[in-house]
Amino acid sequence: MSVLVTGGAGYIGSHTVVELLNLGKNVVIVDNFYNSDKEVLKRIEQITGKRPKFYQEDVTDKAALINIFEQETIEAVIHFAGYKAVGESVQKPVEYYHNNLMSTIVLVEVMKMFGVKKLVFSSSATVYGMHHEVPFVENMSTSATNPYGYTKVMCEQILKDVSVSDNEWSIVLLRYFNPIGAHESGLIGEDPSGIPNNLMPYISQVAVGKLEHVNVFGNDYDTPDGTGVRDYIHIVDLAKGHVKALEKANTTKGTLIYNLGSGQGTSVLELIHTFMKVTKQDVPYIIGERRSGDIATCYADATRAWNDMQWKTEKTLEDMCRDTWRWQSQNPKGYAK
Numbered sequence: 520m521s522v523l524v525t526g527g528a529g530y531i532g533s534h535t536v537v538e539l540l541n542l543g544k545n546v547v548i549v550d551n552f553y554n555s556d557k558e559v560l561k562r563i564e565q566i567t568g569k570r571p572k573f574y575q576e577d578v579t580d581k582a583a584l585i586n587i588f589e590q591e592t593i594e595a596v597i598h599f600a601g602y603k604a605v606g607e608s609v610q611k612p613v614e615y616y617h618n619n620l621m622s623t624i625v626l627v628e629v630m631k632m633f634g635v636k637k638l639v640f641s642s643s644a645t646v647y648g649m650h651h652e653v654p655f656v657e658n659m660s661t662s663a664t665n666p667y668g669y670t671k672v673m674c675e676q677i678l679k680d681v682s683v684s685d686n687e688w689s690i691v692l693l694r695y696f697n698p699i700g701a702h703e704s705g706l707i708g709e710d711p712s713g714i715p716n717n718l719m720p721y722i723s724q725v726a727v728g729k730l731e732h733v734n735v736f737g738n739d740y741d742t743p744d745g746t747g748v749r750d751y752i753h754i755v756d757l758a759k760g761h762v763k764a765l766e767k768a769n770t771t772k773g774t775l776i777y778n779l780g781s782g783q784g785t786s787v788l789e790l791i792h793t794f795m796k797v798t799k800q801d802v803p804y805i806i807g808e809r810r811s812g813d814i815a816t817c818y819a820d821a822t823r824a825w826n827d828m829q830w831k832t833e834k835t836l837e838d839m840c841r842d843t844w845r846w847q848s849q850n851p852k853g854y855a856k
């Protein structure tokens with residue numbers, strides 16, 4: 520029996536595949552390399568000594584997915600495949616709705632055909648929208664401010680409806696906060712194409728000399744130092760959360776929703792200064808205007824994940840900075856040769 524990991528060559532998927540292989544699970548990856556590189560498969564093998572089974576296919580392609588389910592004995596699915604850049608989603612809404620919604624719908628259709636009813640889904644803290652007090656708790660209402668966010672809200676709704684329609688399903692919706700860091704081997708990490716959208720890869724690309732300075736969007740928020748506060752979570756802690764979620768799906772039916780975050784808020788300036796302290800690299804930054812759509816503070820209440828799954832973050836902000844830098848300095852061009 521195998522776990523099918525869609526988007527398993529991507530940032531979060533590859534780290535989760537490593538954790539699954541280390542636990543002796545059989546893993547089948549499906550990825551179309553839209554935002555990843557074949558090299559990651561070799562790196563996963565270097566870390567774990569095992570090469571996961573791999574299909575280069577698009578998850579929106581129903582015939583291709585049916586073929587995978589016919590070839591493999593799938594017991595559960597972790598669905599990472601999707602587009603994830605908020606800004607790009609505003610420019611390309613139709614592409615985002617098509618890829619993120621259709622991949623989820625087609626996947627569920629094929630799972631139903633084969634009687635596979637355990638699914639872990641990559642959701643996001645973005646579903647809390649803009650109008651809540653922190654910390655964010657799972658029972659708060661959901662909303663979105665951009666097409667990417669709407670795809671997550673809609674996929675959550677589709678999957679909740681699926682489990683209402685058939686009580687044999689076990690669906691775990693994981694709302695990630697801000698994953699950063701890399702595997703401690705330095706062999707796999709985040710490899711954004713073009714200019715990074717997220718703060719940590721931006722910081723590390725400034726440190727390695729690829730970019731000149733970090734732009735800090737606003738220092739007049741109602742936060743301790745005026746810069747935006749987010750909940751950073753080490754990618755390996757996040758990957759381990761998926762292992763726990765799979766275990767939970769094995770024992771519980773219905774839809775379960777968990778925040779995966781540290782429960783701690785860290786400001787932009789705190790992150791930059793911690794990175795400089797830990798890595799001894801200079802990271803010049805420039806304070807600019809606020810960016811539209813950004814909220815001042817966002818962090819998780821992660822008690823439900825602890826109470827239900829005995830999952831909590833273990834790694835520190837220093838670990839996140841150290842591991843990011845190891846990955847970035849050993850792979851200044853990411854996976855590219």
Ligand SMILES: NC(=O)c1ccc[n+]([C@@H]2O[C@H](COP(=O)([O-])OP(=O)(O)OC[C@H]3O[C@@H](n4cnc5c(N)ncnc54)[C@H](O)[C@@H]3O)[C@@H](O)[C@H]2O)c1
Nearest residue numbers: 526529530531550551552553554555577578600601641643
């Ligand atoms: N990284 C974050 O900050 C973050 C935060 C919250 C939620 N998420 C969600 O987690 C998931 C994984 O994120 P990530 O950071 O690993 O992104 P990623 O881009 O590194 O990984 C996604 C993978 O899916 C693949 N993919 C995309 N569409 C596909 C399709 N139709 N068929 C097959 N493969 C396809 C890409 O090639 C890539 O390898 C996404 O759904 C994302 O929206 C990410």
